[in-house]
Every structure is written in C-alpha cells, then in structure tokens.
Amino acid sequence: MAFTLPYAITLEVGSSLKNKTGDWRxxxxxxxxxxxxxxxxxxxxxxxxxxxxxxxEGKYQEAWEEILHxxxxxxxxxxxxxxxxxxxxxxxxxxxxxxxxxxxxxxxxQALKNKWSISKAADTGKSVLVVGAxxxxxxxxxxxxKMGHKVTVVDSKPAVGGMLRYGIPxxxxxxxxxxxxxxxxxxxxxxxxxxxxxxxxxxxxxEGGYDAAFLAIGAHIGRSIDIPNDGSVTIIEAVKFLSDMExxxxxxxxxxxxxxxxxxxxxxxxxRTAVRLGADDVNLIYRRDRKNxxxxxxxxxxxxxxxxKLNELRTIKEMKGGKITLDVMELNAEGWPESTGKTEVIxxxxxxxxxxxxxxxxxxxxxxxxxxxKDGVTNVNDQFMTGMQGVFAGGDMIPSAxxxxxxxxxxxxxxxYINAYLKGxxxxxxxxxxxxxxxxxxxxxxxxxxxxxxxxLDLKKRTTTFNEVLGDLDEANAQYExxxxxxxxxxxxxxxxYTVCPDNAIIKLGRGNRFQINYDYCKGCGMCVExxxxxxxxMEPEEL
Amino acid sequence: xxxxxxxxxxxxxxxxxxxxxxxxxxxxxxxTEDRANALTSGHRACxxxxxxxxxxxxxDKVMELSRNKVHVVNATGCLEVFTTPFPETSWNxxxxxxxxxxxxxxxxxVQAALKAKxxxxxxxxxxxxxxxxxxxxxxxxxGMFERNDDVLYICYDNEAYMNTGVQRSGAxxxxxxxxxxxxxxxHPGNNFGQxxxxxxxxxxxxxxxVATATIANVRDLEAKVTxxxxxxxxxYLHIHVxxxxxxxxxxxxxxxxxxxxxxxxxxxxxxxxxGVITGVTKIRKKVPVDExxxxxxxxxxxxxxxxxxxxxxxxxxxxxxxxxxxxLLDDGDx
Ligand SMILES: Cc1cc2nc3c(=O)[nH]c(=O)nc-3n(C[C@H](O)[C@H](O)[C@H](O)COP(=O)(O)OP(=O)(O)OC[C@H]3O[C@@H](n4cnc5c(N)ncnc54)[C@H](O)[C@@H]3O)c2cc1C
Ligand SMILES: Cc1ncc(C[n+]2csc(CCOP(=O)(O)OP(=O)(O)O)c2C)c(N)n1
Ligand code: SF4
Ligand code: SF4
Ligand SMILES: [Mg+2]
Numbered sequence: 001m002a003f004t005l006p007y008a009i010t011l012e013v014g015s016s017l018k019n020k021t022g023d024w025r026x027x028x029x030x031x032x033x034x035x036x037x038x039x040x041x042x043x044x045x046x047x048x049x050x051x052x053x054x055x056x057e058g059k060y061q062e063a064w065e066e067i068l069h070x071x072x073x074x075x076x077x078x079x080x081x082x083x084x085x086x087x088x089x090x091x092x093x094x095x096x097x098x099x100x101x102x103x104x105x106x107x108x109x110q111a112l113k114n115k116w117s118i119s120k121a122a123d124t125g126k127s128v129l130v131v132g133a134x135x136x137x138x139x140x141x142x143x144x145x146k147m148g149h150k151v152t153v154v155d156s157k158p159a160v161g162g163m164l165r166y167g168i169p170x171x172x173x174x175x176x177x178x179x180x181x182x183x184x185x186x187x188x189x190x191x192x193x194x195x196x197x198x199x200x201x202x203x204x205x206x207e208g209g210y211d212a213a214f215l216a217i218g219a220h221i222g223r224s225i226d227i228p229n230d231g232s233v234t235i236i237e238a239v240k241f242l243s244d245m246e247x248x249x250x251x252x253x254x255x256x257x258x259x260x261x262x263x264x265x266x267x268x269x270x271x272r273t274a275v276r277l278g279a280d281d282v283n284l285i286y287r288r289d290r291k292n293x294x295x296x297x298x299x300x301x302x303x304x305x306x307x308x309k310l311n312e313l314r315t316i317k318e319m320k321g322g323k324i325t326l327d328v329m330e331l332n333a334e335g336w337p338e339s340t341g342k343t344e345v346i347x348x349x350x351x352x353x354x355x356x357x358x359x360x361x362x363x364x365x366x367x368x369x370x371x372x373x374k375d376g377v378t379n380v381n382d383q384f385m386t387g388m389q390g391v392f393a394g395g396d397m398i399p400s401a402x403x404x405x406x407x408x409x410x411x412x413x414x415x416x417y418i419n420a421y422l423k424g425x426x427x428x429x430x431x432x433x434x435x436x437x438x439x440x441x442x443x444x445x446x447x448x449x450x451x452x453x454x455x456x457l458d459l460k461k462r463t464t465t466f467n468e469v470l471g472d473l474d475e476a477n478a479q480y481e482x483x484x485x486x487x488x489x490x491x492x493x494x495x496x497x498y499t500v501c502p503d504n505a506i507i508k509l510g511r512g513n514r515f516q517i518n519y520d521y522c523k524g525c526g527m528c529v530e531x532x533x534x535x536x537x538x539m540e541p542e543e544l
Numbered sequence: 545x546x547x548x549x550x551x552x553x554x555x556x557x558x559x560x561x562x563x564x565x566x567x568x569x570x571x572x573x574x575x576t577e578d579r580a581n582a583l584t585s586g587h588r589a590c591x592x593x594x595x596x597x598x599x600x601x602x603x604d605k606v607m608e609l610s611r612n613k614v615h616v617v618n619a620t621g622c623l624e625v626f627t628t629p630f631p632e633t634s635w636n637x638x639x640x641x642x643x644x645x646x647x648x649x650x651x652x653x654v655q656a657a658l659k660a661k662x663x664x665x666x667x668x669x670x671x672x673x674x675x676x677x678x679x680x681x682x683x684x685x686x687g688m689f690e691r692n693d694d695v696l697y698i699c700y701d702n703e704a705y706m707n708t709g710v711q712r713s714g715a716x717x718x719x720x721x722x723x724x725x726x727x728x729x730x731h732p733g734n735n736f737g738q739x740x741x742x743x744x745x746x747x748x749x750x751x752x753x754v755a756t757a758t759i760a761n762v763r764d765l766e767a768k769v770t771x772x773x774x775x776x777x778x779x780y781l782h783i784h785v786x787x788x789x790x791x792x793x794x795x796x797x798x799x800x801x802x803x804x805x806x807x808x809x810x811x812x813x814x815x816x817x818x819g820v821i822t823g824v825t826k827i828r829k830k831v832p833v834d835e836x837x838x839x840x841x842x843x844x845x846x847x848x849x850x851x852x853x854x855x856x857x858x859x860x861x862x863x864x865x866x867x868x869x870x871x872l873l874d875d876g877d878x
Contacts, residue, residue: 526794
C-alpha cells in the first residue's frame with residue numbers, strides 16, 4: 001500500500017461502502033410468509049390471500065386458477081359456503097371482514113361466463129370409483145382426474161349435486177350455476193353416471209375393475225320422532241320435502257299453515273321454501289333459544305324478514321284437530337331445555353320435521369373391516385381411508401362438520417392420499433406456516449374502507465318466487481372489496497422496508513420478485529420489520 | 545347498483561411508500577429501484593437513525609428533479625460526522641462542509657460561484673441539524689432568507705445537539721431531558737419557554753416556500769421537495785427526524801415516533817408561500833401525546849410517581865394549540 005494513512009484514519013480515500021456496518025447487528029431481519037387466518041379457517045384450504053391479491057390487480061383468470069388448486073366450485077361456494085374465512089379475517093378487527101365469498105362468487109361467475117377451463121395431467125392408467133355426486137364426490141373426482149386418473153362418479157339421484165341440488169333451495173343456489181360449474185369438470189374428463197345406486201360396494205369395485213374408491217354418500221335419512229297425532233296434521237320429513245322440490249313430477253303439496261320443527265340450516269330452508277310455495281302462516285319451532293340455534297343467525301334474519309314466525313323455547317307436545325300444542329321450555333343451568341309445564345296452541349295443517357339426518361350405510365353390506373357407528377357415520381383414519389383397503393370416504397358420512405366446504409376439503413385431501421396410494425407412495429402434507437395474527441400487522445398503512453354489501457332481491461319477489469335472493473358484486477365493487485384485503489403475512493410489495501431502511505440495506509428485486517436484505521450493511525435496527533404492514537418480516541437473534 | 549369506487553382506492557393507497565396497484569408516477573421516488581441513494585450504505589449513523597433516512601429521502605428527490613445536478617453544503621453535526629470521517633464519504637453527490645454555523649452563507653457563496661460560471665442549472669442545498677439551524681447558524685440563515693438567495697435549506701430536526709452528546713437546542717421540546725436540562729427541581733427537563741419555531745420565523749421573512757415534513761410520510765415529504773424545487777430563491781424545509789440515542793427510544797420505533805409526533809399534533813405538517821400558510825396535512829388518527837412521549841426515555845419522568853401533572857398537561861396543551869392554530873383535524877373529528 002503506497003499511500004500512508006494519516007493519523008487516526010483507518011480507511012483509504014473512498015466510499016463508505018468499504019465500511020461493512022452489518023457487523024454491528026445483534027438481530028437480523030428476515031422475510032417470511034405467514035399463514036393468514038382466512039386460509040386457516042377455510043375448510044377447503046383455499047389460499048385466499050393469493051387469489052385476492054391477483055383479483056386486486058384485475059388478474060381474474062389467474063385468481064380463479066388459484067382457487068381451483070383447492071376448490072373446483074367457486075361459483076357454488078361464493079353462494080352457499082358459510083364463509084368461516086370471514087369470521088377469521090383480520091380485517092374484522094378494523095371495520096368488518098373482507099367479503100371473501102362475494103369475490104369468490106364474482107370469480108366463479110367470470111369463469112362460467114368466459115368458459116375458463118383446467119387441463120389435466122397425463123393418464124396414469126389407474127381408475128377410481130366415486131360414490132356420490134355431492135360436493136365431496138365432485139371435489140375428489142376433480143382432483144383425481146386432474147392428477148391423471150380415470151374417474152367414474154356414480155349417484156342414485158337423477159342429477160348432479162347431492163345436497164347442493166336436493167337440499168339447498170334454488171333461491172340460494174340457482175341450478176344453472178351448479179350445472180355449468182360441474183360442466184367444466186365433466187369436460188376435463190370425469191364420467192358421471194346417474195340413477196345408479198350402489199348396493200354392494202365390494203362387488204361394484206370388483207366388477208368395474210377399480211383401483212380405489214372414494215365415498216361421499218352424505219346423510220340423507222331424516223331423523224324421526226314419535227309425537228301423538230290424530231291424523232289431522234300432515235307430517236313431512238325435511239330432506240324428502242326439499243328433494244321432492246327438485247323432482248318436477250311430484251312437487252310437494254303443502255297446506256296453508258305450515259310449522260317446521262328444528263333449528264338448523266335445513267329447518268330454515270324449509271320455512272323459506274314454504275313461504276315461497278304460498279303458505280299463509282309459517283312457524284318455526286325450536287326447543288332452545290335463538291342464540292343456541294345451529295342455524296347461522298344471518299339465515300334466521302332472512303327467514304324473519306320473509307315473515308316466518310319464530311317460536312323459540314318450544315317443543316311439540318301433540319297434534320290434534322288441525323292444531324298443535326307446544327310445550328313452553330326454559331334453559332337449565334347447562335343450557336338445555338326443560339319444560340316449564342305451560343303450553344300454547346297454534347294452528348297447523350302441515351308439520352315438517354327438520355331434526356337432522358342419518359347416513360344410509362347399507363352399501364357396505366358386502367364389505368369387511370369398515371367401522372360404522374349406529375347412525376351410519378363411518379370412521380376413517382387420518383388419510384381418509386376406511387377400514388377396508390383402498391376404500392376412502394369423506395363429507396357428511398364421516399365424523400366432522402357437515403358443510404359443503406368441509407366435504408370439498410375432504411375430497412381434496414382424500415384425493416391426495418388416494419393418489420399416493422395408487423402410486424405406492426406416501427403423501428405428507430406440507431408443514432403449515434405460523435399464523436399471521438392481527439398483532440403481526442401494522443394496520444396504520446391500510447385505508448379505512450367499509451365492506452361492500454351484495455344487493456338483495458326485494459321482499460315481494462323473495463316471498464313469491466324462487467329467484468336468487470343475493471345478487472352479484474359488479475366488477476368495480478368486487479375489485480374494491482378485494483383491495484380491502486390486507487395480505488396478512490404475505491409480502492405484497494408496498495416498498496416500505498426498502499424505503500425506511502436508513503442504511504440502504506434492502507435490495508428491491510423488481511416487481512414480483514420481492515426484496516432481499518444486504519447483511520453487509522444491515523445494522524439490525526428493525527425499522528423495516530416494524531413498518532411492514534402485513535407482517536411478512538421478522539427479527540431473529542443473530543448468532544454471535 | 546352504485547359504483548362509487550373511491551378514486552385511487554388501492555389497499556394501502558398513498559400510505560405506503562410504493563403501491564403495486566398505483567401507477568409508477570404517483571408512488572414515491574424512495575420506493576423505486578432507480579432512486580439515487582445520495583446517502584449510501586456504510587455510514588456510521590446509529591441503528592435506526594432518522595436523520596440519515598431523512599437526508600436520503602430529501603436529497604434523492606432533489607436528485608431526481610434536478611437530474612443529479614446538485615451541490616450540497618452541510619453544517620457540522622451528526623449528519624456531517626457520520627457520513628464523512630476523513631477520508632471516506634457516504635455522499636453520492638458533490639458535498640462541502642465548512643463550519644457549524646455558516647452553512648447558509650457558504651451555500652450562498654457556492655450559488656454565487658455557480659452563477660458566475662454560468663451554471664445556474666445546479667441546485668444548491670444547504671443542510672444541518674436543529675442546533676446549526678435554529679441556534680448557531682441562525683444569523684446566516686436569516687440573512688440568506690432576507691437576501692432571497694437561490695438556496696433550498698433543509699433542517700433535520702432531532703431536537704437537540706446530538707453529535708456532541710445530547711445538549712439542549714432552541715428546538716428541544718419542553719420537559720425533555722437532555723445533558724444540559726437534567727432531571728432536577730419541581731419541573732425536571734427542559735423549561736416551557738416560547739421555543740424557537742424556525743418554520744414560522746422563515747415564514748415571517750416572506751420567502752417563497754416554507755414547509756414541514758416527516759420521515760413518517762415520504763410521499764408528503766417528496767411532494768414538498770417537488771414544490772420547493774419548482775421555485776427559485778430562498779426556500780426552507782424542516783424535517784422531523786427521531787434520534788434513538790438522544791431520545792432514549794428503540795431503533796425500531798423511529799418511524800413510529802415520527803408518525804405519533806404528527807398524529808398527536810405536536811409536530812404539525814404545513815406549507816406556506818410568501819408568508820401565508822397554503823396547506824396542512826391533516827391528522828389521520830388522533831392520539832394523546834402520552835402515546836408519543838411514553839416511547840422515549842427523555843420523557844419518562846412525566847409518568848413517574850410524584851410527577852407534576854401540569855408538565856404533561858403542558859405538553860398536551862402545545863399539541864392542542866397546534867391542532868387549533870393549523871386546523872389539523874377534519875371538521876367532523878373536532
Ligand atoms: C337443506 C340443507 C341445506 C344446506 N345448506 C348448506 C349451506 O348453505 N352451506 C353449506 O356449507 N352446507 C349446507 N348444507 C350441508 C351440505 O349440503 C352437506 O354438508 C354436503 O352436501 C355434504 O356433501 P357430501 O358430498 O358429503 O354429500 P351429499 O351432498 O349429501 O351427496 C351425497 C350423494 O350421494 C348419493 N348417494 C348416497 N348413497 C348412494 C349410493 N348408495 N349409491 C349411489 N349414490 C348414493 C346421494 O344421492 C347424493 O347425491 C345443507 C344441508 C341441507 C340438508
Ligand atoms: C462553533 C462550534 N461550536 C461547537 C461545535 C461542536 N459541535 C459539533 S456538532 C454540534 C451539535 C450539532 O447539533 P445539531 O446541529 O442539532 O446536529 P445533530 O448532531 O443533532 O444532527 C456541536 C455543538 C462546533 N463544531 N463548532
Ligand atoms: S385481510 Fe385478506 S389475508 Fe387477511 S384474513 Fe382477511 S382476507 Fe385473509
Ligand atoms: S431497516 Fe435496514 S438496517 Fe434496519 S433492520 Fe431493516 S435492513 Fe437492517
Ligand atoms: Mg440536532
């Protein structure tokens with residue numbers, strides 16, 4: 001070194017870039033992806049944040065494809081899913097949650113309108129029998145077909161959908177939406193066979209030469225109850241009633257004064273259907289109070305708006321002379337109803353029992369090793385396999401929450417295990433990232449914007465027709481709503497970290513490529529982590 | 545159905561430095577890959593230094609607008625010391641340091657020299673800390689204003705003489721503990737004087753442009769630099785820059801503190817032309833001054849047992865007076 005440094009100077013003339021201030025650091029910032037609560041709550045495991053992010057940019061087809069990784073039925077789910085994602089949504093702690101379902105519906109409808117489709121992998125030569133064309137069966141069939149397996153779906157009903165068609169009324173799920181959404185799955189290569197009931201599963205598998213089977217036969221036997229009746233009141237079972245609504249030849253005949261007994265979603269669908277069929281007087285009778293109803297409160301509200309009378313804390317004692325006697329109940333300390341001894345009388349010519357459903361597991365007649373409980377519920381292991389090798393099951397027939405989305409989630413997960421089973425491999429789900437809880441966010445950076453509500457059909461049309469009650473968000477509103485998403489736990493390239501670093505220690509890699517930290521200069525102040533809006537950074541102790 | 549998409553509603557709007565949903569010409573220069581990095585890495589500022597950040601934000605914007613034709617004159621202080629321990633420099637821009645108190649006069653000289661050489665397209669910046677601006681360099685600054693020299697002066701206000709060990713300046717807030725305003729007597733810390741509000745004093749000179757800005761709002765800061773750069777003559781920009789060392793705050797809280805200073809009303813954001821206030825940046829989410837003060841050790845005595853409640857009330861009164869004087873709240877929020 002020719003140049004002699006003057007007194008007290010350690011560096012040659014030049015830029016301070018020689019001075020690697022990174023060695024001051026005791027903690028280091030890192031980037032990470034955290035799992036948003038919406039995703040955690042979604043029974044189908046949709047990567048909601050990702051498809052909302054694409055929707056924010058107007059990339060609707062890519063957003064739809066992202067949904068399809070986990071759920072083949074967004075137009076259906078945008079209408080009937082109870083959207084637990086929104087209960088988990090962090091935005092709920094600011095104003096109200098992102099209307100995830102409304103955007104999902106928008107994307108699903110875009111796909112139907114534009115006839116978007118999905119391609120499948122090359123043929124594997126394996127074939128799978130799916131019993132039940134409800135959401136569980138459709139989901140498994142879709143995923144298995146996409147993986148390259150030959151899939152045949154068999155159902156005893158005349159058309160596709162399971163409870164989507166024979167339970168959920170058309171004012172909540174128009175049948176053309178259901179049919180066209182399933183059409184793309186059929187187009188992909190899934191074979192559907194209707195009016196075909198499987199009575200002996202083992203024989204059917206053998207006959208068809210299937211390598212595996214997935215069952216999602218649902219729970220279709222209405223629970224009954226013995227109540228004295230002099231024959232003056234017609235008793236109908238809820239699931240049969242709703243199913244008959246679909247079979248045009250025998251539309252159910254209801255009287256003018258209808259009472260529905262039960263407090264679940266099915267009961268609500270029955271009262272609202274009765275209103276639309278022209279009953280003058282519709283009573284909902286439930287043994288506990290409204291707070292304890294299994295139905296969602298928004299459904300109760302919708303029924304009340306349509307002039308249904310709610311008789312909470314009531315049980316039916318007897319039916320006589322076109323009248324029913326109700327026992328007035330009260331809740332005991334454990335929250336269960338007990339009779340007060342008082343009674344009330346209301347008029348009714350028809351009573352619909354909506355008291356829950358049992359599984360018809362008779363197709364296991366010729367099978368061995370399958371563990372069926374007394375109400376038909378069938379046990380599976382953690383890979384969705386029943387006690388019989390190669391026979392998997394999901395949806396309402398296995399022990400779990402009975403919702404469309406749960407069934408679709410089962411179908412997806414089971415498909416992954418079936419795929420591994422067919423290939424003689426083991427499937428291990430990827431480890432879940434830590435939660436992007438609300439406290440990980442810096443919400444200062446989000447604008448305060450209220451949720452956009454979907455339009456609602458006017459009450460007159462609601463009570464006299466089966467037209468769809470909830471309307472679409474148009475593109476502008478869907479876009480707005482998507483932009484309320486805070487992208488919890490996942491970098492959306494706001495450039496804050498890059499901007500606030502006093503040491504220029506963050507390198508911007510360009511749109512879509514996020515950022516990188518230059519540890520030569522990062523002093524570990526933590527400002528970048530603190531000012532990251534969405535919680536996709538973290539300070540870690542430096543190994544000293 | 546109504547389509548009343550708020551113009552530009554895009555997730556974080558203008559609140560984040562960049563925004564992939566906005567067009568590139570409305571996001572901040574700081575958020576872009578091609579910002580100048582006028583102040584580069586390797587400088588010796590403390591972890592979380594607000595002053596280093598404020599200087600990069602301001603000068604990068606000047607660099608962009610002047611197509612890199614900038615000359616900076618720097619007063620003595622942290623910003624000078626941590627960027628230029630001889631013989632190294634962190635400045636990617638021509639830069640000159642003379643003395644603690646004479647930066648405005650030196651800048652006037654540089655400007656005159658450039659003019660003599662026919663180089664009027666070079667922007668001259670003078671900059672310094674609050675000590676050099678409101679105290680020792682104040683005479684030179686006032687002269688620069690009065691002569692309307694073509695210089696943009698930027699003050700990085702960290703509310704004390706930080707470079708020499710946190711001594712009080714004319715910009716130190718009441719009650720703050722510094723090395724020269726210790727915790728003693730019935731009212732510990734700095735006294736409740738009139739303070740020395742240089743933005744307002746600059747306004748009183750009637751110069752073309754005066755603005756206050758904060759590192760917590762880079763878009764607002766850049767807009768003010770842009771406005772200043774659209775004019776000739778003497779212009780003054782005052783940037784609030786938290787100092788973890790001098791304030792006894794956590795390095796990670798630097799931006800948060802800058803933000804709370806604004807949201808509490810203690811640091812009003814306004815701009816003025818020729819002696820008249822022309823705009824204020826409203827408070828978005830008002831907070832009591834406690835939220836700001838509690839994060840800083842220089843104010844902990846205000847919250848200790850036995851503290852005179854009058855002291856804290858006095859600080860809140862300052863914030864309230866700002867809110868009223870500048871109209872910092874939306875009408876609905878009052
Ligand atoms: C009235 C009503 C409303 C509901 N509303 C909602 C709602 O809004 N949102 C929600 O998330 N959930 C709702 N649910 C629950 C939801 O519909 C079910 O959880 C879901 O459909 C279960 O899907 P699955 O695929 O397991 O069975 P299902 O949808 O019941 O489908 C099973 C299919 O298997 C067929 N099948 C049965 N046995 C055989 C056999 N031996 N051979 C051939 N085929 C057979 C049946 O015909 C049927 O088509 C509702 C349920 C009801 C009853
Ligand atoms: C005439 C003179 N007096 C005192 C000093 C010592 N000195 C150097 S920097 C400084 C304080 C600078 O304070 P400020 O201007 O607020 O800048 P900061 O370091 O806080 O950024 C002092 C007192 C000096 N350099 N020259
Ligand atoms: S704000 Fe977005 S990412 Fe966060 S929970 Fe809600 S929908 Fe999910
Ligand atoms: S802001 Fe810069 S110096 Fe501070 S921790 Fe982040 S990368 Fe490191
Ligand atoms: Mg200072």
